[in-house]
Amino acid sequence: AQRVTQPEKLLSVFKGAPVELKCNYSYSGSPELFWYVQYSRQRLQLLLRHISRESIKGFTADLNKGETSFHLKKPFAQEEDSAMYYCASKYGQNFVFGPGTRLSVLP
Amino acid sequence: DGGITQSPKYLFRKEGQNVTLSCEQNLNHDAMYWYRQDPGQGLRLIYYSQIVNDFQKGDIAEGYSVSREKKESFPLTVTSAQKNPTAFYLCASSMQLSGANVLTFGAGSRLTVL
Numbered sequence: 001a002q003r004v005t006q007p008e009k010l011l012s013v014f015k016g017a018p019v020e021l022k023c024n025y026s027y028s029g030s031p032e033l034f035w036y037v038q039y040s041r042q043r044l045q046l047l048l049r050h051i052s053r054e055s056i057k058g059f060t061a062d063l064n065k066g067e068t069s070f071h072l073k074k075p076f077a078q079e080e081d082s083a084m085y086y087c088a089s090k091y092g093q094n095f096v097f098g099p100g101t102r103l104s105v106l107p
Numbered sequence: 108d109g110g111i112t113q114s115p116k117y118l119f120r121k122e123g124q125n126v127t128l129s130c131e132q133n134l135n136h137d138a139m140y141w142y143r144q145d146p147g148q149g150l151r152l153i154y155y156s157q158i159v160n161d162f163q164k165g166d167i168a169e170g171y172s173v174s175r176e177k178k179e180s181f182p183l184t185v186t187s188a189q190k191n192p193t194a195f196y197l198c199a200s201s202m203q204l205s206g207a208n209v210l211t212f213g214a215g216s217r218l219t220v221l
Binding site: 006009032034036043044045046049073086088090093094095096097098099100 | 138142144147148149150151154155157163165197201208209210211212213214215
């Protein structure tokens with residue numbers, strides 16, 4: 001079965017510090033990978049997708065097929081980045097989500 | 108205002124009762140999904156539908172049923188056979204975007220079994 005793992009349930013960093021949210025996937029083919037974010041009292045929404053290789057809100061994520069990872073990074077965290085982050089992989093017509101990491105950016 | 112509408116937002120049910128959660132989308136998306144969100148477990152797929160009158164079981168379909176009679180609607184019924192139904196339920200739909208499917212989510216429905 002496809003799996004997405006996010007080893008940290010909670011990650012706390014200070015404002016201005018770099019942040020990295022880890023994500024590993026198990027998939028032997030060519031995966032489609034995503035990061036979704038859920039801010040307080042808001043809907044779960046797409047943050048970025050590996051296929052577009054874009055930077056959203058200062059976040060980037062690089063697909064490393066050798067390590068089967070898709071870690072989310074931001075060089076300088078902001079308080080408004082505090083949210084729940086989910087890594088997801090698409091295989092076939094299904095999306096598999098990791099358990100999520102709650103990021104808390106402290107002032 | 109385009110999007111996905113889930114109702115009700117909060118629902119209470121007595122044990123042994125079936126309950127149906129509504130999901131409507133006006134995005135003209137073909138695919139629709141139901142996920143269950145539990146703390147520490149992320150989102151788990153219950154059912155999905157790629158096209159009208161067709162749907163497939165996800166990882167945790169036992170105790171749930173769905174229908175897809177219209178493209179816009181994908182209701183989920185939580186039956187009395189579901190052993191632990193208290194949870195937050197999310198409906199989503201997907202479109203093709205730059206070669207990658209992207210999920211759009213509803214606001215969710217929180218079901219509590221008393």
